[in-house]
Amino acid sequence: MSELQFQYPYFVWAATALVILLLLFAYVLKWKKRVTKRIGQPQLVRAMMRHYSPRRFVFKFIILCLAFLAGVIAVMNLRKPGGNDGIQREGIDLVFALDVSKSMLAQDIQPSRLERAKQFIGRMMDAMPDSRIGLIWFAGKAYVQMPLSTDHGAAQMFVQEASPDAVPMKGTVISDALKESLNAFGERDTKYRAVILISDGEDHDEEALDISKELASRGLMVNTVGIGSPMGSFIPDDSVSGGRKIDVETGMEIISRLNEQELQQIAKNTKGVYVRLENIDHAVETIRDNLSQIATRVTGDTKLMSFTYYFWIFVGLMLVLLIVEQLLPDGKIRRSS
Known part of the structure; x- marks a missing residue:
């Protein structure tokens, strides 16, 4: 039975870029805390950040990471041998x-x-x-x-x-x-x-x-x-x-x-x-x-064999995640009273 395979498995190394993104994200969080402490007055900080949502900020970052990972999988080109014109x-x-x-x-x-x-x-x-x-x-x-x-x-x-x-x-x-x-x-x-x-x-x-x-x-x-x-x-x-x-x-x-x-x-x-x-x-x-x-x-001669390709699924997923990340507001959703 034919199994799923990646045409370019060596591109998996691109996923290591997620480590760099995580380090940058950790640095940004640390920088935000340091700036908040410099302001000093808790009441003033809360007033300035009353519409800011730390959870939403983290959630948007997670969406970006998932989009990047979907892009890496798309480049690796997931495929399955077979089809009417496949040669065995x-x-x-x-x-x-x-x-x-x-x-x-x-x-x-x-x-x-x-x-x-x-x-x-x-x-x-x-x-x-x-x-x-x-x-x-x-x-x-x-x-x-x-x-x-x-x-x-x-x-x-x-x-x-x-x-x-x-x-x-x-x-x-x-x-x-x-x-x-x-x-x-x-x-x-x-x-x-x-x-x-x-x-x-x-x-x-x-x-x-x-x-x-x-x-x-x-x-x-x-x-x-x-x-x-x-x-x-x-x-x-x-x-x-x-x-x-x-x-x-x-x-x-x-x-x-x-x-x-x-x-x-x-x-x-x-x-x-x-x-x-x-x-x-x-x-x-x-x-x-x-x-x-x-x-x-x-x-099977892979040069002559047909394949069913699935990269488009991950390209689509990446685009959807990027659109969601852009449409999602950074701050808290304001509810009209």
């Missing part, structure tokens, strides 16, 4: 780490490794509609493209725009992708987190296996998807004659091959599964079945 989903936090290095342009899988990977991510998101999605692109370095969100439409747009141009540093460093994936989850509960790493496995860093063990110790599952063929393929490069990437040292055309061993070991270390992306439906089903081992929870 049951799922996990899922980060896709996609290799966008030049080797992913190889066409041993049609239309290319990268395009096939995009198709897989789209189908995977469709199969996990209740999960929050995060996106990380990596090559020589990893970058967060979209933090965890329930907005699958935005995620699909980012996926369609993925290309080697998204990461300026060339190469393939899987360890950096794993580190960035862990950072993307923050300090959230480890029971609801998983990564899907998609790459041809041509890693230029040996640290990935060590990082995968650290992720496993934190309860993070990494499922890996290998894309490409062991036979390999040339890497398209329109900037050189012949349209194929050339090794500058040997002058030979570079052939990119799928390296499954590292991807298999990363999945094994984290209790995930490895799948070679040949049939998308089979890959989606295999990984989804493995992800079903992870406990699900109800997640």
Whole structure:
């Protein structure tokens, strides 16, 4: 059941200003007594103050304090989650780490490794509609493209725009992708987190296996998807004659091959599964079945959730109290004889 909550609870500190008001009020009362004593003659003091009401003076001050307190509560913005357009989903936090290095342009899988990977991510998101999605692109370095969100439409747009141009540093460093994936989850509960790493496995860093063990110790599952063929393929490069990437040292055309061993070991270390992306439906089903081992929870994205707000009640109360304080006379009410 949704409970009342304050959107800005830290404004409660403003209520400490009441202490200052109380001290000022105490000083005024003390000053009034001191001035009264200086006058000296009791008869004269009573004559001068015959219409003054100490009780009414205190009562008006109490009204001012209550109005100030109502204003503080209004600023804190009391609200209750819910409403017809509120979003409550049951799922996990899922980060896709996609290799966008030049080797992913190889066409041993049609239309290319990268395009096939995009198709897989789209189908995977469709199969996990209740999960929050995060996106990380990596090559020589990893970058967060979209933090965890329930907005699958935005995620699909980012996926369609993925290309080697998204990461300026060339190469393939899987360890950096794993580190960035862990950072993307923050300090959230480890029971609801998983990564899907998609790459041809041509890693230029040996640290990935060590990082995968650290992720496993934190309860993070990494499922890996290998894309490409062991036979390999040339890497398209329109900037050189012949349209194929050339090794500058040997002058030979570079052939990119799928390296499954590292991807298999990363999945094994984290209790995930490895799948070679040949049939998308089979890959989606295999990984989804493995992800079903992870406990699900109800997640609400407060950026998309609707709320019922109650600040207006306290604003209204504050205004009424201020009007009452202004209309209430300072002295005794004179009754006509």
